[in-house]
Amino acid sequence: MNNADLFTLRDVSFAYGPTPVLQDVNLSLVPGKFYGLIGPNGCGKTTFLDLLTGCKKQLTGTIDYKAKELSHYSKKSLAQQLALVPQEFDTGFGFTVEEIVLMGRHPHIDRFSAPSKQDWFFVDQAMKCIGITGLRDRYTNSLSGGQKQRAVVARALAQNAPVLLFDEATSSLDVKYTLQIFNIARKLVQMEKRTVIAVIHNLNLAAAYCDYSIFMKEGRIAQHGPTADTMTAETIAEVFDVQAKVVFDPFNQTRQVSFQYFE
Amino acid sequence: MHRHSEKKFLLLTGALLICTVLAIIISTAMGYMVISPVDILRVIGAALTGDASLLDSIEATVPYVVMDVRLPRILTAALVGAGLALSGVIYQGILLNPLADPYTLGISSGAAFGASLALLANVSMLGHFSTPVFAFVGAILTLLLVMRLSTFNGQISAQTLILSGVIVGAILSAGISFLKYLADEQVAIIIFWLMGSFASSTWNGVLLVGASLLFAMLVTLYYGRDLNIMSLGRRSSDTLGVETAKVRKILLLTASLVTAICVAVTGIIGFIGLIVPHLMRYLVGPDNRKLLPVSALAGAILLLLADTMTRAVLPVEVPIGVLTALIGGPFFCIIFRQKQKGKSYE
Numbered sequence: 001m002n003n004a005d006l007f008t009l010r011d012v013s014f015a016y017g018p019t020p021v022l023q024d025v026n027l028s029l030v031p032g033k034f035y036g037l038i039g040p041n042g043c044g045k046t047t048f049l050d051l052l053t054g055c056k057k058q059l060t061g062t063i064d065y066k067a068k069e070l071s072h073y074s075k076k077s078l079a080q081q082l083a084l085v086p087q088e089f090d091t092g093f094g095f096t097v098e099e100i101v102l103m104g105r106h107p108h109i110d111r112f113s114a115p116s117k118q119d120w121f122f123v124d125q126a127m128k129c130i131g132i133t134g135l136r137d138r139y140t141n142s143l144s145g146g147q148k149q150r151a152v153v154a155r156a157l158a159q160n161a162p163v164l165l166f167d168e169a170t171s172s173l174d175v176k177y178t179l180q181i182f183n184i185a186r187k188l189v190q191m192e193k194r195t196v197i198a199v200i201h202n203l204n205l206a207a208a209y210c211d212y213s214i215f216m217k218e219g220r221i222a223q224h225g226p227t228a229d230t231m232t233a234e235t236i237a238e239v240f241d242v243q244a245k246v247v248f249d250p251f252n253q254t255r256q257v258s259f260q261y262f263e
Numbered sequence: 264m265h266r267h268s269e270k271k272f273l274l275l276t277g278a279l280l281i282c283t284v285l286a287i288i289i290s291t292a293m294g295y296m297v298i299s300p301v302d303i304l305r306v307i308g309a310a311l312t313g314d315a316s317l318l319d320s321i322e323a324t325v326p327y328v329v330m331d332v333r334l335p336r337i338l339t340a341a342l343v344g345a346g347l348a349l350s351g352v353i354y355q356g357i358l359l360n361p362l363a364d365p366y367t368l369g370i371s372s373g374a375a376f377g378a379s380l381a382l383l384a385n386v387s388m389l390g391h392f393s394t395p396v397f398a399f400v401g402a403i404l405t406l407l408l409v410m411r412l413s414t415f416n417g418q419i420s421a422q423t424l425i426l427s428g429v430i431v432g433a434i435l436s437a438g439i440s441f442l443k444y445l446a447d448e449q450v451a452i453i454i455f456w457l458m459g460s461f462a463s464s465t466w467n468g469v470l471l472v473g474a475s476l477l478f479a480m481l482v483t484l485y486y487g488r489d490l491n492i493m494s495l496g497r498r499s500s501d502t503l504g505v506e507t508a509k510v511r512k513i514l515l516l517t518a519s520l521v522t523a524i525c526v527a528v529t530g531i532i533g534f535i536g537l538i539v540p541h542l543m544r545y546l547v548g549p550d551n552r553k554l555l556p557v558s559a560l561a562g563a564i565l566l567l568l569a570d571t572m573t574r575a576v577l578p579v580e581v582p583i584g585v586l587t588a589l590i591g592g593p594f595f596c597i598i599f600r601q602k603q604k605g606k607s608y609e
Binding site: 080 | 356359488491497503506548550
């Protein structure tokens with residue numbers, strides 16, 4: 001809990017009606033790290049991200065971003081700091097991919113201004129980085145699930161925020177594009193000292209990319225720490241209720257997890 | 264928002280603007296008494312500049328017919344068409360449902376119920392504005408009820424929205440029937456007003472609709488880009504810096520205000536708010552900053568044409584609400600079919 005923290009959460013809890021979703025969350029996140037948010041379905045991961053982005057307001061406790069209460073930021077100034085890649089992506093009306101990516105510049109463009117040269121630069125850069133420049137003029141409702149997801153990642157990149165939050169951003173992507181997105185995220189962390197906080201279901205991806213893992217279970221933080229220390233068979237058994245084995249994979253130079261269902 | 268379509272948009276806006284002006288002049292010329300467009304321009308010029316010499320050589324009844332009979336009606340029709348189309352764009356944009364419009368959401372019925380109540384009780388405490396105020400309150404209450412009915416777990420479900428609108432609309436229709444029953448001898452006033460008509464339009468009505476339309480246009484253009492981004496859903500728009508909850512409230516209130524005033528001035532006119540945004544989205548794309556002005560212009564032209572048809576072309580004057588429903592109903596069916604087939608151009 002010092003001023004160098006990016007996020008500081010104290011005694012945070014949240015509930016939908018009488019159902020508690022998050023309880024007694026105390027956590028500090030520092031800048032320049034790749035965080036993995038790991039846990040079974042319905043353990044509160046998405047709600048956790050929603051609290052960090054200010055989409056939802058915690059019932060008790062406080063959340064500080066850069067030593068200032070999150071609710072004291074305007075939506076616009078927060079959007080210049082935090083970019084979210086949501087799990088679902090739907091637009092009822094047919095915007096083009098380029099228009100969707102340009103929406104990432106919204107917090108940077110004044111209300112009555114047209115996008116500047118710099119805004120277009122970020123848009124072009126983001127599309128090139130993800131490799132969707134060829135889809136520029138396609139309507140988003142004609143895209144496949146994977147293409148849509150990549151367009152949304154490009155939008156978050158165009159937002160050019162120091163913090164990126166991924167809510168299972170690669171759930172519709174094949175193995176190649178999944179690795180591409182995770183590599184881009186890792187580069188942003190390592191080269192530009194940005195922070196990535198990602199909800200990840202694939203434990204092997206988490207083991208390969210995350211500096212730091214936060215394991216959640218039933219609305220509480222079960223375990224958190226450097227991935228090398230926390231990604232253990234015991235933690236996985238406790239959190240997911242499956243038998244696990246963690247081995248070192250010489251091909252990737254990372255830990256790999258294999259599982260068995262408890263009969 | 265798109266780099267290359269600015270020119271097309273400006274061309275279309277210009278063309279629609281010219282068409283609107285032409286439609287106003289031509290429909291003023293049409294009717295039982297045919298008046299030449301030149302004379303119309305001179306009468307309008309005289310009224311605007313106060314220069315009586317422009318009226319030389321024009322028959323004495325012409326200025327009266329143009330200024331007091333036809334223009335109030337024609338301008339009301341154009342402004343109401345623009346207002347209904349504008350609220351259609353807003354409702355569709357916010358509720359992410361291409362079938363949403365003031366009519367299908369039950370808002371028009373709510374406004375009509377409020378206005379019928381005012382007509383029946385002969386409310387005059389607010390003077391000229393009694394009917395519009397009651398219509399507005401009815402519209403807002405209906406909007407809140409429909410949204411409450413279709414909200415599950417804090418999310419508005421697009422699937423149940425229209426259904427809720429239909430349910431609430433049906434209850435309100437029954438309520439209006441009950442008011443008609445109570446109205447006894449006054450029932451004719453309510454019935455004719457409900458069917459929608461521009462026959463009794465006044466300059467006061469023109470000013471009222473015009474002012475609310477101007478206000479709504481400024482508000483919606485102010486929030487145009489936010490409205491675009493809100494089509495991505497709440498989580499995305501919140502994290503892209505849009506005050507989603509606030510903007511949604513402001514825009515829904517604005518659209519309901521315009522709908523309520525349109526209904527209060529002319530009765531229920533359906534489908535304009537549905538058809539026009541669809542056609543225009545097809546032409547200019549989904550960017551609301553373009554869609555709003557072109558839809559308003561196209562709505563003005565469409566309703567003015569329909570009203571001129573019933574006033575000057577058809578042998579008997581069909582109530583305008585009936586005419587738009589007869590034209591718009593089948594169109595609604597087509598959109599519905601396309602949407603079900605997943606082939607909608609949206």
